[in-house]
Amino acid sequence: KLLWILLIVALLPVCAAAQNVTVSVKNVPLEKVFAVLKQQTGYSFIWRGQTTPAMNKVSLECTNEPFTRVLGTLLDRLSLQYEITDKIVVVTRKETPATTGKEQPPMTITGQISDEKGGTLPGVTIRVKGTASGATTDAQGRFSINVPGENSVLICSYVGFEQREVTVAGQQTLHITLKLQSASLNDLVVVGYGTQQKKNVTSSISSVKGSELTGIAVTSLDGALQGKAAGIQVVQNSGAPGDETYIRIRGNGSLFGENRPLYVIDGVPMSNLPAAQYGISGDGQRIATTNNINPNDIQSVEILKDAAAAAIYGSRGANGVILITTKRGAEGKSRFNFSMYTGVADIPKRLPVLNGEQFVTLFKESRANAGMPDDPAIVNTGRNTNWQDAIFRSAPVSNYNLSISGGSGKTSHYVSLGYLDQTGTIVGLQHFKRYNGRVNFDFAATDKLKIGVNLTGVRSINNRMDNSFSGQSVLALALIENPNDPIYNPNGTYYTDPGRHWTNPVMIANNLRFQSIVNSYIGNVFGEYSILPGLKFKTSFGFDNQQVTDDRYQSKLVNNGSAASGFVSVFTQFLWVNENTLSYTPVLKGRHKLTALLGQSAQEASVRRIGISGNTNSTDIIQAVTGFTSLSSPIDYRSQWGLVSYFGRISYSYDDRYLLEGVARTDGSSRFGANKKYGFFPSISAGWRIINENFMKQQRFFNDLKIRASIGVTGNNEGLGSDFPSLATYSTGYNYGTEAGIAATSLSNADLSWEATTATNLGLDVSFLDSRINVTIDAYRKLTNRLIFKLDLPYTSGFARTNGANIGQLLNKGLEISVNTDNIRSAFTWSTNFNLYFNRNKITSLPETVAGDPSSSDFTESLPGSFYTSQPTSIFRVGEPVGSFFGYRNKGVDPATGNMIYDDINKDGKITAADRVILGTAQPDFTGGLTNTFGYKGVDLSFFLYWSYGNKVYNQTRSMLERMSSYNNGDAKTLNRWTPQNTITDVPRAVFNDPTVPGSLTNGEVSQRFVEDGSFIRMKNITLGYTIPSATLKKVRISSARVYVSAQNLFLITNYSGLDPESQNQSVKNSQLGIDWAVQPQARTFLVGLNVNF
Template identity: 35%
Template sequence: MRLKFHIISLSFLSLLFASTSVTAQNVRITGVVTGAGSDETLIGVNVLVKGTSIGTSTGLDGDFEIEAPPDGTLVFSYIGFQTLEVAIANRGIVHVALEFEASQLDEVIVVGYGTTKKRDLTGSVSSIKAEDIRAVPVLSADQALQGRAAGVVVQETSGEPGVGTSIRIRGTSSISAGNEPLYVIDGIPMLAQATDISSGAAQGPRLNPLSTINPNDIASIEVLKDASAAAIYGARAANGVILITTKRGKAGQTTINFNFYQGWQNVRNPYTLLDASQYAHFVNEANYYAGNGRVYDDPSKFGEGTDWQNEIFRTALMSNYELSFTGGSENIQYAISGAYYKQDGVIRGSDFERYNFRANLDGKLHSRITLSNSLMFSHTKSNKILTDDNAAFDGGIVTAALSFNPMLATRDENNNLILKNYAVDNDGNPIDGTQTDADGNVIPEKTLNTFANPLLKIYDSSSQSKISRIIDNFSITFNLLEGLDFKASLGADYSISRSDQFTPSTARPAGDSFASSGSNSSFALLNEYTLSYNHQWGKHRISAVGGFSAQKTSVSGLFVNAIEFSTDQFGYYNYATARGADVITNYPDFTFLSWLGRINYSLSDKYLFTLTGRADGSSKFGDNNKWGFFPSGSVAWRMSQEDFLNDVRWLGDLKLRMSYGIVGNESIGPYLSQALLVPVDISLDNNLTIGFEPFLFPNSDLRWESTTQFNIGLDGSLLDGRFGITMDFYIKSTFDLLLTTDVPFYTGFSSVFGNVGDLENKGFEFSFKSYNLIREFKWNTDFNISFNQNTITSLADRNNIPNSAGLFGIESWALLTVGEPVGKFYGLVTDGIFQIGDDPESVPRFPAESPLTPGDRKYKDLNGDGVIDDNDRTFIGSAQPDFSFGFINNFSYKGFDLNIFFQGVVGNDIVNFNKFLIERQNTTSNITLDYFANRWTPQNPTNEYPKVNADPAIIRRYISNAEVEDGSYVRLKTITIGYRPSSNFLKRIKLSDARIYLTAKNAITFTKYSGYDPEVSHFGQSATNMGADLGGFPNTSSYIVGLNIGF
């Protein structure tokens, strides 16, 4: 704890010494900056007096005004143009023209433990810059990646505020270990599990660890995709690496920026369900086909009734406030920012708040000694609503709203919430067990299903989470010799979190209250030493880095679950009165030691070579496999430098790349290789006592999952860099998958966790960037598309492994099978509808089912035994997409700018469990208007929807292709229009910059999917259960107005 205090204290003390330079005896200089070869003025060009902190930027007309020494030098810099230095030479007017540099081959790219120029890359790396992130308001850094990097599929699995996305870089690489990439923020690997408190405290998706970072603090995001780029991170790089670099100060006048936006969100596509009168008609017809009498004499008298979706959903507000200061002198630079973000969820009662502070400081102690410190503090608060659940627990609020009787009012005559999903009598009264018949006998309570009133989850239940996090990284760099630097760094990542949930007895089907609380703290200490060398002599250029890294993580957690409280009055403050409580403590520690190195060599700027290696030791793995070595190598040939292409004037740059390497995946629990014991109750001498029994079979040979990757790529730029392309083909093979395998019964265990199984991803990526117009009217385009094919190639001695969670009593709906992708759906195939005149004895049916009658659904008897059972199931869909893409166009004219961003995923399927719930034949739930309008009747002998039937004997244990839908979509992800006033106007109101903008997110979506949104996953980041939709927190359409001001 003392070390953490010193780290934080050092960061804040450094702020006190930030200073800027003041220059006297200056003269006033004005001028205009244009693009070379045109009269086009350039807006926002940085103008700096060399060697001082004096700076400004050009206005709307490309004009600038600055005070500088008459013998000084002005430095002009602008993204996409070459930096230019101009001597003032006692002039009062300085007009300059900047040369276009559209190829941006000299753009600096952050790679592991260093930087490199884009032109020198031999691996596959995608880069997203600050201006791309700032163009569209997003909650977290991972959302900024969606559709912007080839080979990266980002899925917003839930619309719940603060909840994480699912990211796959070049496909699914593991079955049971993690598939999420490694995040490295300012040199510190991010520990996602440190804030994962949901498992012990609340059902539903976990909070997003990246939601603690303010996206506008980010300077760049680099995605390391192939083994050559990622191998410097060794055993944690199998799923790719995402490097997040935050903004730093620059020498120059202090710049103050204030950013604000306000927005609102709506559910994009709510289901159209039956209203009260339609539902009454449905009940009458369903009872008719079940052989029962008419229930309601006049369905129309019930009117519209209650729209339960409308009761739980709302138009939700969001707001964001940011203030930042950047500047400094040649000796010290600073970037300081603070932000507050608030987002209400579209489900009533849910919200998310975030407070951020960041201070990045850089300074020189000596001409050969530099210091750097990056400090981030964040605090988040979240009110959650139970969703993404099934009947095995409480029933989520969305599934309850979908299934609830529209004939019910939300409250009774005493203004108390209706408790259960009651049936309604002919007079519209709920049959809740309080009524009596003509003889004075109590009429038994009658409910449609076990769901409680969804409003109880909003008004009587609670679920809160809080996370505080501090990340600090301090480094000192010594320039030992020209080109030789030694760097020592010390980083810390400390987080504390708390979550509490309470569901009263009235809101649970079993009538027993439930509470859950969890607290978690994590402290990771990272110590690294690196030696880097850069030198060029003649045609030879070399850069190298080598070092040592040690990281220790300590986590402590306490989780409590309890049921049946004596009273609901005190919520989760009342554990002492619960019938029983389960207490779980968790104190995992794990250590990571590493040796790393990389060497880059260039010959004649034409032939490029990279060798990388990292040796990692982890305490997570068995005694026989604590260490692993992960090497990679890559080469590149810049063909455009060859003599035979010298005369091809339209070709700016052409480079062929090839790489191969091995990386690892260590995303498992810290003690899976060891023998573990669990406490059990035992009886000794008729006395109950606590003992221990073996829980996990040890495996001293447990080792990392290893992924080999071959990559061949092509980078090209045309017409002086106006057009650029990147293509990559890869084969990514994962070996030693971490899975359970059977062991002999005499061991006392049924299985052991071991390295069995292999899978493969093959894919192709294409990116295109163009500067279509570069004069007064500007237009540039970014396009990327990625194809990936996932295949399980081995499961050792096992095959057809059921590997999906049960929902609503449905048996396994996904299988792991050799030759098929992960996430393959498994179920029955429909065969139309039984029609009038069909022979009932000739149609296969379920074993316990009566012969089919007209209007019943038929299923294919695939094995021909005359019975429909689990032997007739087959593959009916896949959650893996065929390809994904992003398409961005940026336009600007004078002060106006327009950004249009399309994004899409094609070829994946979704199991719509909501549809399984609300398109049943019986009356245990409301149903969709589409089903009811197009159901089978003698007058409408359709082959799509069966007849309605109140017979409760109709029970389905399997999904079918009727619930599997095409999840492909193309959406207008964002459209933003902005306006920046003229420089003359800004000068009059004493501002350096100002911009107002309007943004629409998810405004238009083209999809065949009938659910709330095709971007959904009931099980979040799970690889084996992806593609399920059941009662999740819907994604939203949002509309934002914002303002950026610079002082």
């Protein structure tokens, strides 16, 4: 058998070209002959018609004769005829015996093809039935084709339109009208471990086509999904290339655990790497794992939103699942695609900071108000360096992709290469490069066995910028730097402030190396065997191997002349997964349809991180840590986890009207307590396709009408900070003097288990007005129980808190509306894609540790408050959403003293921590996207708006620039500060060190003053393209080509006073959302691009 396979592979190109066959059979079923022919030629055979004469016995004897002649002779004897389409032989009964034997005169037919409204359709494929000849329509929709006779049949096909057969019937000129395909209801949607027809889906799934994700200068897939679908919130945390994006499907489902969805790429589940062990965090901004996917390779992205869709991923489905399906080769000659764009990004906005003279005045005033002597070094030099201009730059970005796809007979392939080169918008080292490669290969080993491989390799090199807290944030340093200082000394070296009150941001940007290199290999091999008709067994073995090398080097220059310091860490992850599924689609009598799936999966992941840091005094040439004079802080972290699962799905439909689906998964996880190793995750969903009811048969308004409902349970087992959260453990490192000690570090919790989310969904799919308007509305409610909360213990236990215990409860409910419309269908086309997403998040239960004291359930967490700012604080409180800012409410500036007045909430006569209140939430009331696409004669124009409404931002950048308490430069707003002459104002007086006011606090406390409305509308993308007519391209052997120009983030409408309302320092911790702390804003980018198929 193997020899056969090898032989076929070897002979394949020959067979396909020569198409000669050798057959010698006697009295065998026709089916057998077809099998032999298929083996020799690679052509598949299918029947069309009521009865199949497959079992008719035939004999055939031929040696090296042309395939078509043999086939013709064979079928003619049985009164059958055939036609060949894309290597498929379609066999039908002969229809017109009258014409047999009689040669018809060939003729040429001309014509024009249009849609129902009379709009011309260029590029329609026309084939003559039963022959290999074909043609396509030109820009005016006209065609010309030679047919063998007057009874020939033309087959017209065009993407998005129903295929149509037209009999020539002797006419020489034809006008053919094509009908639009109705709402692409027969489209397939990828679901967990399979595909479903869109019309039969009973759960809530959003699909985004790969083509919608390309041509945008966004490095991560998550970023490209922003505004494309309802039910998914994406925040582009910063404009730094390669930074992580905040992504939540249907709200925040966990407080301390993982909130990101599960990503599954071609069946391989990728790990959401935990923050603590994953490289240098860059003050919370991780590099995104989804950076490793080349958007150009993506066929489609399916977002599984409700429990019914995600339950098949069991204990990892609670945050939703993103299924990424990459492109595969299709039958036919090799198709080459080359696409590229190149452009330039910049940051148009500047914050209004004081000029040199204003700064000196402010500084002197703050010293005098504090009763401190003036610093004579601070004088107005009249230089007025614009430090923001000094650190922002126009940054080029380019992306190139080449793919080859095709297939012949038993094999098909998709091979691609990609390269992205993005310079950061901050001067100096900031730069991102990515190299991608992918091979997807399918092979039909036998009639029944298909095997395939998916493999992708990525290398990305990200030269990053410090985000903020370390005191080396380039943007923060630029904002606070004295405008009287120059960037460079007269001799060209970097200017250094003699008093060390400022660090030259341009020097930092050029000398602080902070590099993350990611090497990632993800792939799987799979085999699919058809045991019986309708019964298939599939097995796959996949892996996800990631290596992140972080290294950081601060030269003596950066370290103010002290020893240079460096740190290097290598993080590796290896995950393997083996999955076996059995799917069964029996042929049932009558109107019943059934599909069943049964599966088993096992996976194991291990991570390791090795690192060391050190100092060196000798040279900046050797930046490898081994060359350093002293080494310290070695790291060798290892961990691993395993998951064993069994799952099943059964889908039943009656008469295409009533749909019912049940899904269940059992997950056993190594992560959880001995008493809770296995969890069960069931879901049930139902749909009613009202459109197919008898009473709907008469109406012509609706093209589709379906209601859906689902309920189910999913879990969350990720992001617990450790892979062994349930164990009582002992750790080393409790050393005393020179002796090594070990101590107990955690308590066991044998009952620890996943967070469980019970979700219900109600959905409506409606399509009307000739499928011009397609609306999907979903309403959901997600209640997360057994929320893992690190409960504080009394210290008398010997421990500060538990690793985690299942305690809290969190509710998300929301509404999603998406509307797709075809507004104009003619030569001029206009379509609209609109979505709107409301989510309401609320913590409904937390442990109340002191009976009757509501504040005892509070959990507050603060970001560091560097650069003389107070630490911004967020709180988890029952009844309030995740991401609530916590601080003081201010009542303006006291005209008498110039100090801030804070609201004494508890009326105890003084301002203390007890007077803090919730100041707003980072979570928006709603978000949405609107895409309009226009087309006319090859010209296309689209614009894409994205908005977020009602989200608050804590503008910590402003709290830094309005503190007036140090050598930091101030915001222009400080010009309105309190002075004895200007007593009615909302900006307090300037006083160095901002001391505590008796009975109150400092003027720069975390307060309502710095909480701003972060609502915005952003012109995410506007693209103008032109598809060059194929007639022009034929001469240069190009089948299609499109050129485009595009602008991203062209404008932003917002009341937010900072650089970018989307900016947030980090999205790792739910307790620290929406804090803009000198975050690099998103860039405005102009691109030109090209996409060529040949």
